[in-house]
Structure formats: C-alpha cells, structure tokens
Amino acid sequence: MKKSIFLAALCLMNVVLMAQDYELRVLTFEDEDAQFSEYTLDYAGATITTWSDLIDDPQYGGPLTYADYMSAAYHWYDEGNTELAHTFPDNYAYCFWGGGHAISNYWGEGWSDEDRDIHIAKYYGEDYVAENAGNDAMLGWFNLQMMVPVQPHSGDNFAVHYGYKDFFTYIENLPEISFEDGKKRVIDHMYVINTNYTLNQLYNGVKSEAGNSFGGNWDGLTDNAWLKIVAYSFDDVDADAYATPKDSVEFYLVKGKKVVTDWQKWDLSSLGEVAKVRFNFLYSNEMGGKYGFTIPGYFAYDDVAVRFPKEVKEPIVAEYTETACDSYTWNDTTYTESGDYTVTLQTIQGRDSIVTLHLTINQSATAEETVTTCGSYTWNGETYTQSGDYVFNTTTVAGCDSVVTLHLTINQSATTEENIVTCDSYEWNGVVYTESGDYVFNTTTISGCDSVVTLHLTILPEAIVENEELVLCPSELPYEWYGQSLTKAGSYTATEQYTGMECDSVIHELTLNVYVQTLPASVTLPIVRAGEAINVEAPTAEINAHIAADSWYAPNAVVAWYIQSNDTWSELTEEAVQAGISNIVLKYAVNSDCGSLESEVMNISVTTTAIENTQGNATQIYKIIHNGQLLIIRDGKIYNTMGQSLNNF
Secondary structure: OOOHHHHHHHHHHHHHHOOOOOEEEEOOOHHHHHHOOOOOEEOOOEEOOHHHHHHOOOOOOOOOOOOOOOOOEEEOOOOOHHHEEEEEOOOOOOOHHHEEEEOOEEEEOOOOOOOOOHHHHHHHHHHHHHHHOOOOEEEEEEOOEEEOOOOOOOOOOOOEEOOOHHHOOOOOOEEEEOOOOOOOOEEEEEEEEEHHHHHHHHHOOOOOOOOOOOOOEEEOOOOOOOOEEEEEOOOOOOOOOOOOOOOOEEEEEOOOOOOOOOOOOOOHHHHHHEEEEEEEEEEOHHHEEOOEEEEOOOOEEEEEEEEOOOOOOEEEEEEEEEEEEEEEEEEOEEOOOOOOEEEEOOOOOOEEEEEEEEEEEEOOOEEEEEEEOOOEHHHHHHHHOOOOOEEEEEEOOOOEEEEEEEEEEEEOOOEEEEEEEEEEEEEOOEEEEOOEEEEEEEEOOOOEEEEEEEEEEEEEOOOEEEEEEEEEHHHOOOEEEEEEOOOOOOEEEEEEOOOEEEEEEEOEEEEEEEOEEOOOOOOOOEEEEEOOOOOOOOHHHHHHHHHHHHEEEEOOOOEEEEEOOOOEOOOOOOOEOOOOOOOEEEEEEEEEOOEEEEEEOOOEEEOOOOOOOOOOOOEEEEEEEEEEEEEEOOOOOEEOOOOOOOOOO
C-alpha cells in the first residue's frame, strides 16, 4: 500500500514538472544579486558596481537622476540574471523629470488613515511644516518623489517609475523596461505600490483658487475616482514612441477611496513574450484638468519575475540485476535478503532517475577438519610442518565464500646423522660398505613417526699421488716443503699419512725450477765527448743479449741506467755532458719480477776534443756525404758527426 502511494505521488510530481517548463528569475535590485560587470553602468566617470551605487537624492538635484546634459544616459542592466534594462528617454537631457525608472531605498515607517497626513508631512521636516502651516498646497508639491509608505517588497532597494502621456503632455517618450539582448521573454509579474508623493496628492487634493489652473480644484478622493497603470508590450526592442503596441494589461492604484498602500502583485504574463514594455497612467475625470493629468505620475515596483525556459525531461528509468553473498550495499543501504529495491535519484541536470535493483542474496558456507599426522601435512596445495589452525577460503557453487578450518597436530619425525672416516670397509646396521657415500636407515619413533638415521661414510684409498710444479725466484729460496728446506732446482718427493689412520700413505711429488738472475761479466762502455749526449745503446744491447741467452732468466727484465751527480744517483736521460766535467760515473740495473740487480760503478773519462776537418803531420781527415749523411774519415776509420765509429756504410 505504501509503495502504491509513493508511486502515485511520484507520478503526480512528474506531471507537475512536465507542465512547468520554465524557471523564474527575479530582478530584486539588491546588491547581492548584482551580476553586472564593473563599468557596465557608467555615468560621467562614476563607477557603478552595485545597485546601491545607482541610488540618488530622493528630491531634486541628485547628480545621477537630475544631472545637466549628462554625457551618458542613466542606464541599468540586470546582466546575467533577467537581462532587463532601462535607460532614461531622451527628454530634458536624459533626466528623471523627463521620465524614467530610478533606483531607490527610501520608505516610511507605517501607514494608517489616522496618521497618514502626519506621515506624509513629517518628511518635509518640522521647520518646513511649521512655516507652511495651513498652506496645504505646499504639502503636495515638494514631498519626496522616491519614497514608498512601507519597506521594500524584499531586501533594501526598489525602482520608481515617473512619466506619463496625456492630451496635454508634450513628452513623447514613455518610460520602459526592455531585454538588453533583444530576445523576447515572458515577464511573469512584478510587485507595485503608490509612492508617498502620489499618496499626498490623492489624499489631500489640490486646492488652487482657480479651477482651471494646473491640478484643478478638488479636495481628495471620491467614490468615482480611479487611477491605473497600463503596461504596453512590443515585439521589437527598437520600437519607437509612435509604434503600436501588441497588447496591454492594467492595474488599479486607486479605485474609489481604496488606495494601494502596500505591495501588490501585478500579473503581466498575459502579455506573452515581449521584447519591451512601456508604462503609462490612465485616470478618472476628477484627476484631470485643463492642463491634463493632475496627480504625480509615480509608482514603485520591485521583484520583477521573468520566465526562462528550462529543459524538463522524463525520468530516467533503469533496472539492475545483482547477485551477492550474505549482503549487498546500495545507495548507502545494506541489504541481507533477496528482493526488488527501488530508489529515486537526481542527475546533475536535475533530472529524476528511478533505479530498480533486482537482488539475489546467496549465503556463505563454513566447515571444519581435525588431522593428526607426522612431519608435515599437505592440504589444498599447501604443506604445513607445524601444529595449528589453518583456514582455506574457496567459493560455493553459487560463488559465495566457503571457509574451511583445519585443526592440525604435527608429530615430529626423528632425524640423526653420523660421520665416519675409515679404511677399506665399514659395517653399519648389518650391511658392509666398501665405498664412500651417504647411507640412510629408516625406523619409527614411539609415536609412530619416521626415524631416519643418515651415515656420511668416507672410505680412504690405498695410495694417493699428488704432482706439483713450481718456479721460484732465487730470493724465495730456501723453500719449505713438507718438512724439507729446498735450496735449488730439482725433483723432490714427500710421504704423508692420514692423521690417526692406519691407511696407506699419500705421496707428494714436486718439480722445482729456479729463475736465473745474473749480470754480464763486462760491457763495452760508451765513448763520451764534451757537449754530446751519453749513448748507452750499445752496452744496453749487450746486457739484453746476456738476458736473452738464458730461457730461465727472471721474467720482465728491463735495463735502466743511472748517473751520479753531487753524490746523488738519478736515472740517465738524453743529456749532454756539461762543460768542464772530465769524468762521468755510471751504473746500470736489471729490474725483473724477481727483484733488481745493480752493476758496479763505472767511471768514464770525457773526451774534450772533437773531430775537426783538419790535417796534421800524421793525421788525414776527410768529410763525405753518403746517402744524405755527413761522414768523417780519419786515418782510414769512419765516424759519424757524433764521433761514433762506423764499421761499414
């Protein structure tokens, strides 16, 4: 029953939503609703960012509504909301007294028939009232133009209309509100009220001495009095003052002695879609005279509602089928039983979405097993070696959890090991083994579990021969080997027995070689002449020849020469012998992997004479060019320019 009522209500709500295919946007004139950009409203340099920035002096002389020859017309625009806009018509230099709609926030503190005269009069100021006591005519003309008798319909601000056109008025333009973007929309309604200025005239009348003077001569409202405002609609936002309106709708501000002193809703929806609306006053005969309309053409309005289309769509209907185990959470509700469940949601766009869940709940299963075994137990693919409770999760045929618990007791098997090293053979548990290896004997414990004994057996052979070759440097001798001190190359043998065993010996055989490291008995010393480089190429070649003559010479042998200067030895470089030196001290060293051997110190005399192309009594010297080389022949011997003797060329 409840479900049926809910569905019926849902259907009714859907019908209502389908019928209302628009939303209302309201022009409130409140600062918090201001959606226009800075400088959208601009008056001769004034910055307008809120509706309150448009509020001017309620009487004559305000800089916005009564400015002289304004460079920019008074203009407001409800940007981003209703799109309604207004500009003063081009009468009297775009001033309020030429007709227009201005923003105000001036209102009285109450209204009643008993105190309305006082209520109207008190806003002139006590001094002014005292000075004009008895002069009722003055009380009508200078009352505040932009004041209403009660607070605004909503918020703090409202708008005031001034302007009319009758048989006498030469003002051609009527105040209007229009859509800034030029589009046509339905203005649903607005709230209207008389201003204090108008009320003052209505209640007090106009008392002039001449009946044909401006305002006539009357004492206030009669039963036949009436005053109404008329709204004229236009399809074209640019329709001029002479254009014929499409339609109109009226509202009575005065009917007999019934006067609007509180905000009243004025339905404008019958005008349909409009681009703009103009407002005028129509009045009874007693409110007109020789010079036309005698009542101030003012009314105030607030909270103008405009229809904007909205997209209203049928609800989205969806169904889902779900199967779950034990419970299912859907839209923050947990269900434990199978059934059909419906929820109404709303999309981001505000569209209803009716979703039905067809739910099947399957129950989970549980089971237990108890097992006692030895060593290990394999259960559902897992091997367990310790006692404990183990859980296995699986699924039933319906796909729900199936939880099986194993209560397992593991009795441990016994394992021991033996290590045996012996000769020839070994008997163990009635079996004789003659080869090394690991042997297992299986039995059982008191609890019936396996008892495994493993024998690690080593059978030693009768004899083992180990051969070894070794090459040493002389400095590494003597070499200690199995109790022997070896001092020279040769073949050696040592015998070793297993400790604590009576098995046959192990024989070690060694072939020992020793690297040779000697220097040649003598080398040919170089000839050194003053001013020439010391050439040790020839003696170095002799040393290298000596090293190469023995294949067992220490590896990586390198020859280095050293020269003594001021009792200091330094490696010899290609330097010339200094002038004045008569003797040079040299030595060389052979460096190898087995160490370094140094020669004895060698003293070499420096020859101070050079070979010149001169001829004496006993010496013949010639200079020749052979293959681009200068050669010197002296006493039949050939030398190069360095003084080195050449055997042939």
